[in-house]
Amino acid sequence: MTRWPGRLILVGAGKMGGAMALGWLEGGLAPSSLTILEPNPSEGIMALADSRGVALNPRKPAPPDVLVLAVKPQSLDGAAPKIAALANRQALILSIVAGKTIANLKARLPEASAVVRAMPNTPAAIGRGVTAAFANPDVTAEQRRWGERLFGVLGAFHWLDDEAAIDAVTAISGSGPAYVFAFTEALAAAAEKLGLPAELAMSLARGTVEGAGELMRRESATSPAILRRNVTSPGGTTAAALAVLQGDGGLDGLIERATAAAHARAAEMAG
Known part of the structure; x- marks a missing residue:
């Protein structure tokens, strides 16, 4: 089985982000590997971080292997400058931000290289989600396996051949x-x-x-x-x-x- 990424940072821990974090931990991700950046954490996220030993809003998080973007689309512009240094060429950027293309993300995160754009849905919270994703050409084979592992523990997972298909996935399984x-x-x-x-x-x-x-x-x-x-x-x-x-x-x-x-x-x- 593919190993988990060594360091994973989750940016945004609302309903979907929180569901993914819980699913990863339940699926075997070491709590020490996960960092959550959420300016307004819910009581549930604070309790999860406290009970599992997950880092929540550290001042200087270490550069991640995978940077997961789970903010609301309207919050992306505000979040991007704060996380740009974490989105380096070595990191896999994994985005579930609805409607935001890979080109759009790279314009906001100029150092980003490998990007996966995905659309999960809320039954991921109980391991019954459905996720489809598209990877740009800079995503390595190992990074693709990370994506499969991260979404596979949340339910069914499918790779897409065309980024444009994400909008159709959003309309069907996402919503x-x-x-x-x-x-x-x-x-x-x-x-x-x-x-x-x-x-x-x-x-x-x-x-x-x-x-x-x-x-x-x-x-x-x-x-x-x-x-x-x-x-x-x-x-x-x-x-x-x-x-x-x-x-x-x-x-x-x-x-x-x-x-x-x-x-x-x-x-x-x-x-």
């Missing part, structure tokens, strides 16, 4: 958990309109989404289309509902428009 949560909210709201108490409505909606997801995971050799048909009796209740969901203006078109909007916004953020 996708929010779509599932929104669907769950809508299903619970519909249950209430059918007369069910709010607590029961949400319990049914959550349990249904969780169970369907787990069934799809366990039946990975079976396509979602077949799983759907397995639930659908001709002329039955499910068929009646699917006629609405799959009709004109239904779910397929709605998801297509939603992901197109996310894709377009990701492209806008590249500047």
Whole structure:
């Protein structure tokens, strides 16, 4: 198995950054190898650093093997001058900053050479994330293996051949958990309109989404289309509902428009 990088600095420890830090530590990264730079650490991050012995906001962090950028896109301009000295030619720059291209990052970090741009998602917090990444030509074979190790412990991982595909990944898996949560909210709201108490409505909606997801995971050799048909009796209740969901203006078109909007916004953020 590929070794962990010797020194890793995480810049930004919000929801996604914090999830990655926890996943790395749970996956076997030595706490002494990790440094977190976060100007406004949450109680959770402070507790993680204290309990695991992770360095949090040291005055002069040692140059890293891997510099992970997990700041919000709007915070990148403010953060870049403070970390530019750490982004040297020996370090792998691994960015999950939404919408920011490798060219954009290198313009802000002029000494950066090897850059991987990645898009994980929040289920990484429980080891069930999905990440896709693109590496520029300066990334070495060993650095690629570091990327695979760092994201592999968080869930499924895929390399991309084209950086432009990151925007599509952002629209599908990066933002996708929010779509599932929104669907769950809508299903619970519909249950209430059918007369069910709010607590029961949400319990049914959550349990249904969780169970369907787990069934799809366990039946990975079976396509979602077949799983759907397995639930659908001709002329039955499910068929009646699917006629609405799959009709004109239904779910397929709605998801297509939603992901197109996310894709377009990701492209806008590249500047």
